[in-house]
Amino acid sequence: MTEATMEKILSRERGIEIPTCERGIGDVIVTPDSPRLIGGVRCAPLAVWPDDRGYFLEVQRAGLGLISEFPKETTQISAALNYPGIIKAFHFHLHQTDVWTPAMNMLQVALVDLRPDSPTFARRNTIYAGSLRPWQLLIPPGVAHGYKVLGAGPSVLIYATDRFYNPADEGRIPYDDPRLNYDWELQHK
Numbered sequence: 001m002t003e004a005t006m007e008k009i010l011s012r013e014r015g016i017e018i019p020t021c022e023r024g025i026g027d028v029i030v031t032p033d034s035p036r037l038i039g040g041v042r043c044a045p046l047a048v049w050p051d052d053r054g055y056f057l058e059v060q061r062a063g064l065g066l067i068s069e070f071p072k073e074t075t076q077i078s079a080a081l082n083y084p085g086i087i088k089a090f091h092f093h094l095h096q097t098d099v100w101t102p103a104m105n106m107l108q109v110a111l112v113d114l115r116p117d118s119p120t121f122a123r124r125n126t127i128y129a130g131s132l133r134p135w136q137l138l139i140p141p142g143v144a145h146g147y148k149v150l151g152a153g154p155s156v157l158i159y160a161t162d163r164f165y166n167p168a169d170e171g172r173i174p175y176d177d178p179r180l181n182y183d184w185e186l187q188h189k
Helices: 003-014
Strands: 042-045 048-051 054-057 076-082 087-093 098-104 106-113 124-130 135-139 143-150 155-161 170-172
Touching (some): 098 106, 098 124, 098 143, 106 155, 124 135, 143 155
Antiparallel strands (some): 048 054, 076 155, 087 143, 098 155, 106 143
């Protein structure tokens, strides 16, 4: 059995499929209610309270906001410090839902719908989020996700998941996979 045939069988069993996309970054999402959002992805603006000491950002409140339906018994909150210019992409979950809060500096977030039964299958979204656009992002199962750190300083990503980490629930796709064909280069406009 060829590797491609094996991947198709595994994809059907998992309910995901890696689409073949044209080179680019997909739809750039600039409003939280954009009709071009991948199905199930949600964006919520956050209030930032700056003053002469720095700023305050309320990240999560149990039972409210994008994590309102997360079970308190299995919700996990984690943080990642990322160095400038790094790319962490792509991975996806079969069951887990993530809520991301870029809390320091900016991220170029890349999303790809891998769910063949979804009306938005193969759609790509790019969201620039962080200190200049303080949004939370809900990423459902079956949507590949990753990011690139923008700017000269490190970034901090705080994320909540609706269940504890389980490596069997996670799949990985290289950031430069030729099928997803995501363009991580600077977009000269």
